[in-house]
Amino acid sequence: MRQEYDKYTSEDFEVWKILFNRQIENLKDKACEDYLECLSDLKEVLNADRIPKFEELDAALTATTGWSIEVVPGLIPERDFFNLLAQRRFCSSTWLRTKAQLDYLEEPDMFHDIFGHVPLLMNEEYADFMQAIGELGMRHTNSDEAILQLKRLYWFTIEFGLLRQKGDLKIYGAGIISSFGESNHIFENKSINIDSFDMISVLNQAFINSEIQTQYFEVESFQQIYNSMESLMGSLIEAEKMEKKQKSRASR
């Protein structure tokens, strides 16, 4: 599949512009520095003026961290998704929400996928971490429990991760970055729970993707996540072992 740029309508261009301008203003003091720097580095090819051309984004990504965009029709099975991450290919849809649905999304659209995810793929530490999730997904592809743990890690970091920067809470998760409502919810809702990042807690934390989040984890740096890779790998091996034991018991 590829992006069919000629098919975008004038409403699509208008929606892109509204979403981009509204969120760039909103994120000024909320997004982490790394995200804002990467977005600025991409300004020639990712801006409010026009819907981005994937081939231009690809060229910028390939030249920095070697990532590229894989066009998908929508959500794809998690193992296929991890397989692509392992190859430094990030999935994106090409459709855009309508003007009547600026804040309502059943499935991630191009604004979420591109504005939310792509800038940080220019950051080396983050880009390496994304690939590592994919590689671990492939290594444990036969274990549903290990895949579930990786999905939780992805959820609480790549999608909904927070970062403490110079004492201030900042956003790096794409699910928050791309959402006007969620990015304000973090700072305005007193009833949410923000825990310090701890790998094992994250791997055991269930999530619901159809509701606004109430549980978040904050890291001190992307390096902190990377440093806890050993406990992640240990937990995945353990999960796979337990699952095998249970299966062999059940088949006796």
Ligand SMILES: [Fe+2]
């Ligand atoms: Fe996402």
